[in-house]
Amino acid sequence: MGRKKKKQMKPWCWYCNRDFDDEKILIQHQKAKHFKCHICHKKLYTGPGLAIHCMQVHKETIDSVPNAIPGRTDIELEIYGMEGIPEKDMQERRRTLEQKSQESQKKKSNNQDDSDDDDDDDEAGPSTQQVAAIQPQAGYVTPMTQPGMPPVAGAPGMPPAGYQGMPPMMPGVPPMMHGMPPAMPGMPPAMMPIGGMMPPMMPGMPGIPPGMPPHMAPRPGMPHIAPAPAAGPIPSRPAVPAAQPAVTKPLFPSAAQMGSGVHSNTTGVSSPPADLQSASSQTPFSNMPQAQQNASGATASSSLSTAASSDPPKATFPAYTQPSVSSSSSSSNPSSSTVAKPPATVTSKPATLTTTSATSKLIHPDEDISLEEMKAQLPRYQRLIPRPGQAHAAAPPVAAVGSIIPPQQGLPPQQPGMRHPLHGQYGAPPQGMPGYMPGGMPPYGQGPPMVPPYQGGPPLGMRPPVMSPAGRY
Amino acid sequence: MSLFGTNSSFGTGGTGVFGSTTTDSHNPMKDVEVTSPPDDSISCLAFSPPTMPGNFLIAGSWANDVRCWEVQDNGQTVPKAQQMHTGPVLDVCWSDDGSKVFTASCDKTAKMWDLNSNQAMQIAQHDGPIKAIHWIKAPNYSCVMTGSWDKTLKFWDTRSPNPMMSLQMPERCYCADVVYPMAVVATAERGLIVYQLETQPSEFRRIDSPLKHQHRCVAIFKDKQNKPTGFALGSIEGRVAIHYINPPNPAKDNFTFKCHRSNGTNTTTPQDIYAVNAISFHPVHGTLATVGSDGRFSFWDKDARTKLKTSEQLDQPITACCFNHNGNIFAYASSYDWSKGHEYYNPQKKNYIFLRNAAEELKPRNKK
Numbered sequence: 012m013g014r015k016k017k018k019q020m021k022p023w024c025w026y027c028n029r030d031f032d033d034e035k036i037l038i039q040h041q042k043a044k045h046f047k048c049h050i051c052h053k054k055l056y057t058g059p060g061l062a063i064h065c066m067q068v069h070k071e072t073i074d075s076v077p078n079a080i081p082g083r084t085d086i087e088l089e090i091y092g093m094e095g096i097p098e099k100d101m102q103e104r105r106r107t108l109e110q111k112s113q114e115s116q117k118k119k120s121n122n123q124d125d126s127d128d129d130d131d132d133d134e135a136g137p138s139t140q141q142v143a144a145i146q147p148q149a150g151y152v153t154p155m156t157q158p159g160m161p162p163v164a165g166a167p168g169m170p171p172a173g174y175q176g177m178p179p180m181m182p183g184v185p186p187m188m189h190g191m192p193p194a195m196p197g198m199p200p201a202m203m204p205i206g207g208m209m210p211p212m213m214p215g216m217p218g219i220p221p222g223m224p225p226h227m228a229p230r231p232g233m234p235h236i237a238p239a240p241a242a243g244p245i246p247s248r249p250a251v252p253a254a255q256p257a258v259t260k261p262l263f264p265s266a267a268q269m270g271s272g273v274h275s276n277t278t279g280v281s282s283p284p285a286d287l288q289s290a291s292s293q294t295p296f297s298n299m300p301q302a303q304q305n306a307s308g309a310t311a312s313s314s315l316s317t318a319a320s321s322d323p324p325k326a327t328f329p330a331y332t333q334p335s336v337s338s339s340s341s342s343s344n345p346s347s348s349t350v351a352k353p354p355a356t357v358t359s360k361p362a363t364l365t366t367t368s369a370t371s372k373l374i375h376p377d378e379d380i381s382l383e384e385m386k387a388q389l390p391r392y393q394r395l396i397p398r399p400g401q402a403h404a405a406a407p408p409v410a411a412v413g414s415i416i417p418p419q420q421g422l423p424p425q426q427p428g429m430r431h432p433l434h435g436q437y438g439a440p441p442q443g444m445p446g447y448m449p450g451g452m453p454p455y456g457q458g459p460p461m462v463p464p465y466q467g468g469p470p471l472g473m474r475p476p477v478m479s480p481a482g483r484y
Numbered sequence: 485m486s487l488f489g490t491n492s493s494f495g496t497g498g499t500g501v502f503g504s505t506t507t508d509s510h511n512p513m514k515d516v517e518v519t520s521p522p523d524d525s526i527s528c529l530a531f532s533p534p535t536m537p538g539n540f541l542i543a544g545s546w547a548n549d550v551r552c553w554e555v556q557d558n559g560q561t562v563p564k565a566q567q568m569h570t571g572p573v574l575d576v577c578w579s580d581d582g583s584k585v586f587t588a589s590c591d592k593t594a595k596m597w598d599l600n601s602n603q604a605m606q607i608a609q610h611d612g613p614i615k616a617i618h619w620i621k622a623p624n625y626s627c628v629m630t631g632s633w634d635k636t637l638k639f640w641d642t643r644s645p646n647p648m649m650s651l652q653m654p655e656r657c658y659c660a661d662v663v664y665p666m667a668v669v670a671t672a673e674r675g676l677i678v679y680q681l682e683t684q685p686s687e688f689r690r691i692d693s694p695l696k697h698q699h700r701c702v703a704i705f706k707d708k709q710n711k712p713t714g715f716a717l718g719s720i721e722g723r724v725a726i727h728y729i730n731p732p733n734p735a736k737d738n739f740t741f742k743c744h745r746s747n748g749t750n751t752t753t754p755q756d757i758y759a760v761n762a763i764s765f766h767p768v769h770g771t772l773a774t775v776g777s778d779g780r781f782s783f784w785d786k787d788a789r790t791k792l793k794t795s796e797q798l799d800q801p802i803t804a805c806c807f808n809h810n811g812n813i814f815a816y817a818s819s820y821d822w823s824k825g826h827e828y829y830n831p832q833k834k835n836y837i838f839l840r841n842a843a844e845e846l847k848p849r850n851k852k
Binding site for chain 1: 525527546571572574590613615633656658672673697698700720721745754755756757758759777778821822823824825826
């Protein structure tokens, strides 16, 4: 053991002091007993998570953790499994445990023949037993924790890839740890380390507790999937581990190790590099579902449950929009044809939907150009630099607009009519302002040659580039 | 900034504040209206830098004009000056000493407006409308950076008609931000490029966009040591991505959040998703404001990853926003941004710029 073990005892619940065999079970217990919303029975992951959920969804405040013993009801303490337990409570617990075991050992030894010798042995006994029990775990902890971050870190993009590329990578390949669960089904002996892994990993993050609380919102998203697969027998949940590493990753933000570990991951797995912003188009997307869950403060709790189910499909449809994930759990992505989707409401409105989901609508015209480009195509804004030989700059572009931009059929016929009132409108404002217009700048460069000093011939002859984006379509 | 509150400095007078007949939702937040707003959509707002005493607000609009107001401590806004382009003005910025204003327009030129003499001269020329303009003040050089729909990013010494440098971009520039020594440009087709400006501007990295939709606005944020460390990128799909340039843990540090959407928890009706039109960071607190086509503004704390406030809905989209140099004033402009296409454009509809006291509402949320 190269590191001080934070957990030398069986998992126990800080809120009600109960003991558990396994941290997964402990977490299930916490979720069901302490972090369950009394209004909608939704299970959250932490006390603060429950508080936020009640506030945001039910507009109710909650100030104590349900079913907690007095003194342990602090709703603001972020405790998850064995993680986040204040040090002094840990020590108290250890002391209590030792006392209890000493008492029980003494009672036992009293029944035995040799008392004195056994006392020493027995006091050491429980601890050695505990240590012995922990050994196998510890053995995995060591390789895990150092590079432990890496698999977690690189996880988001990896899980689907992790499936395929994970042959025999047992203890000797620590970075692959998270990839193991999917490969585990055929390796019963390997089950134990996995099972043993998860718990040690959780508390193994000394740096995390301070870092975690601020990330309240991400929390609920992450642990959601992590305990789920860990709790059940791993082979029986092959689908879940895909999302599992993706979710547990953010729990372990140890920086330096993440970078190195992920790279080592890439050797065995066709996974995206640590720099999630680069290369693979899938990468940013697979990060997004979590990130989206993490960061959207308002929809944290509602998006959680939907996100879990829709995470794997999300990763394979990178082109599809996010909105459907949060707005409903029915990921209605498939209808990707954007332009083909008819506007549900006003038929005369060319501004249709660009989003794919049936449950959300993008309030933005369908064309891929920016709003400013669209607006700039209007003839009223076309009175740019006067082009030689064109009395009205708007005239030729109008015709071009009509031909090039089919979606804007409404425009060309309207343009001639539009111009006139606009003239009047433009005429007014400059006069209204107290004077400052510099001499050489007439408001609208219509006929008068107002070629700015640097203007050369070619730009004048060019059609306004605003036309060219339209020309693409 | 002291009083900004309820003094009746509504310059246009009686526009729906004091019991008008119609329920006027043009100013549901009851913020101070700037007098003599532009007559067409406002594309950009900029407050004067701290090097100048007082607060001066510049707004560029689709009416081809750039207007300047002095914002007084009691909330009064006094129109000071105006300049014109021959095409809609798309972006404005101040020089670091506050003596010049740079304006970029659809007329493919950028101008330098000397406020003291009230003279404007052209300093830049592109082959297409200039969408973004920023002043760069480096220890060894100063220049104006212009990003255009002609897919180039050019750097101009204001004294010369030729650019000091011209960098090719993969696509049209849609938005940019500069905080020395970093510059970020977001382009069409979801392009995202970071430039480093030390010694001379050069492309630093092309980033895969964290967003899946068209980029619309970008704003750089700084770390606790006041160095630019990342940026916020907004798209047309009601989402902002917070992206760090070199985070210790990219997967955890970078995130996106949804904003400017309707029907938060109601899933029976389709959710309307609006574009994020602008993002501004509070100069002191580091919290950010976003404004969207839904006609609302929201304040966010990116470190606590929480929303601080969302406004009531205005009857028009909010197209631009800006903080003053000390973060006491938040300015936002209400005008049509074309998000619903041509049909919803009403040239008769008034455009507004509102000023709000931002000293309290943008304080970061205490992390537990």
